[in-house]
Amino acid sequence: MSSHWLRRCIVTPLCLLAACTTLGTIQPGKSTQAEVRLHMGMPSDIRFQPNGDEVWEYAKGPYGRQTYVVTFRKDGVVQAAQQVLTDETVAQIQPGVSAKPQVRALLGKPTDVEFLPSGEVWDYNIEEVPKQPYILVVRFNKDGIVRDVGKVREATDGDLLRPAEMGK
Numbered sequence: 001m002s003s004h005w006l007r008r009c010i011v012t013p014l015c016l017l018a019a020c021t022t023l024g025t026i027q028p029g030k031s032t033q034a035e036v037r038l039h040m041g042m043p044s045d046i047r048f049q050p051n052g053d054e055v056w057e058y059a060k061g062p063y064g065r066q067t068y069v070v071t072f073r074k075d076g077v078v079q080a081a082q083q084v085l086t087d088e089t090v091a092q093i094q095p096g097v098s099a100k101p102q103v104r105a106l107l108g109k110p111t112d113v114e115f116l117p118s119g120e121v122w123d124y125n126i127e128e129v130p131k132q133p134y135i136l137v138v139r140f141n142k143d144g145i146v147r148d149v150g151k152v153r154e155a156t157d158g159d160l161l162r163p164a165e166m167g168k
Contacts, residue, residue: 023068023081031078036070043070045109053079057108065127067108084108085126090136093149100144110138119147125154 026036036056043056049071058068070081089106092098103122110122124136133154139147 023070023083026070026078026081028078028080031081033072033076036072036078036081040068040070049105055105059108059111065125065133067124069108085124085136090149093138093146095146095148098146100140103138103146107136107138111135118142119144126151 024039025031026039033054033056040056040058044059045057047055047057049055052074054072056070056072058070060066060068065085066083067085068081069084071079073079084107092106093103100120107124111125112123114121114123119140119142122138122140124138125133126136127133135152135154137150137152139149141147
């Protein structure tokens with residue numbers, strides 16, 4: 001087998017995979033819905049903002065550790081495109097103030113939702129640099145207002161978390 005053929009069989013699928021998991025060439029003010037769909041594929045969720053803007057959400061990576069949100073103006077052109085599972089976005093959540101719709105708009109759809117007598121708990125799988133996976137936990141009271149926000153480091157490579165390490 002020639003090295004050219006081997007390169008095409010291995011490198012091309014990797015490049016296609018990379019193109020589907022980053023914002024790449026998407027440009028606010030220029031890219032259209034058709035271009036985003038061609039580049040990113042089908043969104044994992046579509047919703048509409050009260051002003052009529054359309055929001056496409058792409059949960060990517062293993063277990064959705066990256067979530068890209070692309071907002072379109074009414075004319076179908078990209079208004080904004082960003083990775084939302086970041087420390088900067090999480091910092092915008094205010095316990096005692098932020099409500100479920102605000103958290104949903106900031107972080108996208110949660111990976112898991114638990115319904116408890118004290119209120120809902122939303123989990124998001126997130127990955128910090130350098131590749132440290134953790135679970136972001138957002139707890140709501142019965143009225144749907146954020147009670148608290150915290151991180152729990154995920155066990156990796158068979159490691160078990162001891163209770164004293166949780167929340168670090």
